[in-house]
Amino acid sequence: MPLKHGLTELLYPGESARETNFQNLSWHHLNPPRLIIYVHFVCDMDQPHVREGLTAMHGMLQQLRAAGPMPSLPKRPAGVSYPLAGSCAFCERDETASGDEEVQLDRCSGCRMTRYCGTECQRKDWPRHKVTCAMVHSVEYENWD
Template sequence: MTTVEIQIIVYGSCSRDPENDDRYGADQRRVEILLNPILPADATTMPKKHKWLQEYLRNLPPDMKHNRNWRCEFCKVHARETVWMNSSWMHLTPPRALSYVHHVCNAAVGPCAENVRAIDAEMARMNNLPPTFSIPARDLDITFPMSASCAVCHDESEKSRKHLKQCAKCELTRYCSVDCQREDWSRHKICCKSLKEVKWHWT
């Protein structure tokens, strides 16, 4: 039985953060998440290991997005999108992966999207790799659910957002009701059951 170490660091801001660059650095608002899923026994080759990792990560966006009253990392407008930057070392023992998740208001156009591209380019330069982030292929008029809303029904009303509660087991994903939590369990349990640690930097 092989356990995979997956570290996910989620960045964003809140309305109380400074307007200048003082909100960045070692104390930047974030949550650090450690997951320890079990690698399937049939994932015996490197391509199979990477395929499993991609499928596992593909299940996690609602958990990493809908867990706090996140605002855009750069402009402090309510965040509506998350941008993932992933690295993995599946050849190591134990296999490892690292993801940086950035809460933004708009990942396709505007200065905040440019900031995301700049971060991706700098990470690529540091790792001697080509940049990986590209503009999402989508209708630019689409409005994504607010990060501060319920992970299932996405009710953005102030009344709903004020009464969201985190999953009691993982203390991460937020829901407006027991019904929404039950509806999401078949998906959320993949994250919830493999979550080892949640460390908030939110003061």
């Protein structure tokens, strides 16, 4: 599932996010079971400072006894370029993630998560998005200033 966000810079100032890394915490013994998914938007997982940051974050989760061993971080396939994480979910053009006040992405009225640069992109993306949209129960944004 492609994930997007509305911020242009993340953990490392000046670097735009194009890749994601997930860290999961689960409590299957609870009723109902709980799952927290930490989604880290990063510029380039092949960069040493990014790998060090993700490893440090995983170490903090391990100290809480909430995470298993650190999984290996895959290298990006040669020649692959990912879209900016803050871009339109359909067209994925870099200029839609500029953070410029003139470029406003609209959220899907159903899930309130997926963002589009216009109604045409939203309509074209609906066959793909409708499955995910129907599964979203609630969305909470943390540290989203």
